Amino acid sequence: MKLEVTDLTKRYGKTIAADGLNLSLESARVLVLIGPSGGGKSTLLRLLGGLETADSGRIVMNGFPLDPQEDALQAYRRRNGFLFQQFNLFPHLTALRNIVLPLEKVHGHPPAQALAMAEQALARFSLLDHAAKLPSQLSGGQQQRVGIARAVAHQPDVLFLDEPTSALDPEMTAEVLGLIEKLAAAGQDIILSTHEMGFARAVANQVAFVSAGKIEELAVPELLFTAPKSPLCQKFFSRVMRY
Amino acid sequence: MSRRHTLGNVAVALALVLLFGWLCTTVFALLGTQTDWSKAWEYRETLWRGWWMTLEISLAALVGSVFFGLLFMLGQRSPLVVVRWTCRAFLEFVRDTPLLVHLLFGYFVIFAPLMSRPLGDRGWDDKWMIGVLLLSVFEGAYLGEILRGGVESIPKTQWESARAVGFSRVQIYRYVIFPQALRRVLPAMAGLFVSLIKDSSLLNVIGVAEYFYNTKNFISRSYAGLEGYVPLALGYLILTLPVAWLSHWLEKRFRHET
Numbered sequence: 001m002k003l004e005v006t007d008l009t010k011r012y013g014k015t016i017a018a019d020g021l022n023l024s025l026e027s028a029r030v031l032v033l034i035g036p037s038g039g040g041k042s043t044l045l046r047l048l049g050g051l052e053t054a055d056s057g058r059i060v061m062n063g064f065p066l067d068p069q070e071d072a073l074q075a076y077r078r079r080n081g082f083l084f085q086q087f088n089l090f091p092h093l094t095a096l097r098n099i100v101l102p103l104e105k106v107h108g109h110p111p112a113q114a115l116a117m118a119e120q121a122l123a124r125f126s127l128l129d130h131a132a133k134l135p136s137q138l139s140g141g142q143q144q145r146v147g148i149a150r151a152v153a154h155q156p157d158v159l160f161l162d163e164p165t166s167a168l169d170p171e172m173t174a175e176v177l178g179l180i181e182k183l184a185a186a187g188q189d190i191i192l193s194t195h196e197m198g199f200a201r202a203v204a205n206q207v208a209f210v211s212a213g214k215i216e217e218l219a220v221p222e223l224l225f226t227a228p229k230s231p232l233c234q235k236f237f238s239r240v241m242r243y
Numbered sequence: 244m245s246r247r248h249t250l251g252n253v254a255v256a257l258a259l260v261l262l263f264g265w266l267c268t269t270v271f272a273l274l275g276t277q278t279d280w281s282k283a284w285e286y287r288e289t290l291w292r293g294w295w296m297t298l299e300i301s302l303a304a305l306v307g308s309v310f311f312g313l314l315f316m317l318g319q320r321s322p323l324v325v326v327r328w329t330c331r332a333f334l335e336f337v338r339d340t341p342l343l344v345h346l347l348f349g350y351f352v353i354f355a356p357l358m359s360r361p362l363g364d365r366g367w368d369d370k371w372m373i374g375v376l377l378l379s380v381f382e383g384a385y386l387g388e389i390l391r392g393g394v395e396s397i398p399k400t401q402w403e404s405a406r407a408v409g410f411s412r413v414q415i416y417r418y419v420i421f422p423q424a425l426r427r428v429l430p431a432m433a434g435l436f437v438s439l440i441k442d443s444s445l446l447n448v449i450g451v452a453e454y455f456y457n458t459k460n461f462i463s464r465s466y467a468g469l470e471g472y473v474p475l476a477l478g479y480l481i482l483t484l485p486v487a488w489l490s491h492w493l494e495k496r497f498r499h500e501t
Contacts, residue, residue: 051407078409087400088407092422101418106409150408 001062001158001189002027003048008057010043010213017043018054019213025206030184032204032221033193036236040213041193042162048191049160050076062157078106081151081159086167088147089135096122096131099150107154121153122146125179141172145179152183159183161192177203197240201225209233274468283470286461293457294478300371300453301440301482304378308439311383316390330387337384342377342445349377350449374446382439389431393424426497433490437483444479454478 005023009016017040025031033041046052048059050066050073059066066076089098096118103114122128125145135143144164151159161180165173177199184190184203193210194200200207201221209217209230217230228234244252271278283290318330337345354373362369397420405419447456455475462471 049407051403074409074411077407082407084400084403084407087398088404090401090404090419090423092426102408102410105414105418 001025001029001031001191003031003062004058004060005048006058006060008044008047008059009055010047010052011055016213018047018057021057021214023208023215023218025218028205029187029189030203030205031191032200032207033191033210034195034197034200034207035210035216039211041210043213044210045160045162045191045193049080049082049158050074051082078154079157081154081156083144083147083151083159083161083164085163086140086143088150089143091135094132094134095127095138095146098135098146099153102150103153117153121149125149139172140168141175144168144172144176148176148179148183152188156188158189158191161190161194163193163195165194165196195240197225209236211236270469277466278469279467280470282465282467283461283474286465289457289461290454290474290478293452293454296371296452296457297440297443297454297478298482300375300378300443300446300451301436303375304382304439304443305436307375307379308382308386308435311379312386312390315383315387316394319387319391320394334384334387337381338388342381342442343448345377345381346374346445346449349373370446370449370451374449374451378439378443378446382435382442385435385438386432389428389435390424393428394420396427397423429497430490430494433486433493437486437490440482440486441479 003023003025005021008018008021008023010018019040021040021044033044035041043052047054048061053068053073067073089095090101093101096115099118099121100111100114103109103117104111107114109117119128119131122131125148127142127145127149130138130142130146135146138146148159148161148164164180165176168176173196177196180190180192181199181203204221206218207221207224208215209224209228209232211232217224217228217233219228224233225237228237315330315334318326319334321327321330350370350373354376355369358373359369362372401419401423402415405415410418443453444455446453447459450456458471458475458478461467465471
């Protein structure tokens with residue numbers, strides 16, 4: 001994936017979540033956003049994923065500039081996949097229906113084909129046994145995995161993951177991270193934000209340190225984690241790596 | 244149940260039966276000589292037509308109130324502030340004035356001068372149609388608030404998630420929000436529909452020949468007493484009890500979900 005972000009600004013009232021943010025990426029399969037909470041990771045991800053529109057600035061994804069019109073953004077969202085921290089699934093639908101419904105209604109696949117695709121997506125992540133369960137009958141980790149299965153069932157251009165494991169305990173976290181790693185290895189373009197530094201280092205092609213609405217530093221993980229240039233980034237690491 | 248409770252229950256039940264029995268015998272003793280059930284039988288066709296009309300009105304107003312309820316709910320969620328305020332003001336007005344006033348004012352002042360002639364020319368029953376319309380708006384105002392409460396009780400994350408999946412606004416309502424919201428408000432809606440059936444009796448003030456109207460006429464023509472009022476009450480119970488049961492059943496069923 002190729003990404004070009006210029007002068008991106010987004011305000012929520014008095015808070016500046018993106019402050020003239022610039023980011024240039026020639027080619028990367030997995031871009032990981034790290035940084036302090038409230039630094040603008042989520043906002044950047046939501047802007048890149050077409051869930052929010054910027055106050056000003058420009059995003060060019062794979063050569064195509066993002067059109068801020070709602071129709072164009074909806075079409076853009078349909079080509080991509082998105083997963084939040086939690087509560088991704090529709091609680092009144094079974095795991096299977098959660099995946100089938102968008103395939104039918106959003107992507108226009110005939111019911112039989114949608115069903116086959118959904119079952120395939122569940123099978124791929126060993127979730128077929130849970131197909132008939134409601135989200136409330138699944139563990140948090142299983143819910144996130146079904147959420148990911150739904151997000152990739154239509155083979156998205158880019159998969160956006162907003163702190164996908166923040167609401168999970170360590171065991172479930174490992175289960176979800178393993179799945180993301182598998183997707184990355186299979187060639188899926190991914191942009192994700194996370195607090196799991198070890199995972200970021202293992203899975204990323206490029207890591208961006210986001211703080212105060214700006215990209216403080218962008219580098220390959222080997223460089224960024226061993227010899228960060230930015231003082232803010234050094235300070236952040238010294239704090240999160242202490243324990 | 245302890246012995247004390249059993250004794251208490253028996254005593255209270257006995258007292259209630261005695262009281263009710265005393266009331267019935269006294270009333271029958273006073274009216275018994277005048278009560279003539281054959282009168283009701285004589286007027287059975289009028290009563291039956293009235294009851295049937297009430298059923299028709301209730302069903303039509305049920306559909307109508309769902310339509311207006313959705314309209315009021317969506318109006319209050321409109322991105323246009325003028326639409327929101329107009330809806331809010333209209334709902335407030337409707338909910339804070341009696342249905343009786345709506346019917347009299349709505350029929351005699353607004354709709355009859357406007358619509359009676361054209362409707363009558365086509366051979367349609369203008370009173371029936373205007374009555375159903377006014378009843379639908381009145382119940383729709385309450386339903387709109389019930390639906391709004393239901394929709395607003397669905398967490399924001401569901402909207403987000405539905406948007407992220409690529410649903411359009413209409414699809415979000417249809418596939419994600421309504422199915423969840425309806426589950427939560429079904430018992431309240433069933434309760435409202437019971438009210439709607441009972442409120443339809445007020446249509447007699449504009450001369451719609453529904454069950455209450457026809458029974459009232461029968462009573463005043465034949466000087467009937469019990470033989471008029473007992474079928475009247477039973478007739479409404481036949482319509483409302485199934486809905487009330489449905490409401491309790493739904494309440495029980497959905498209590499354990501989500």
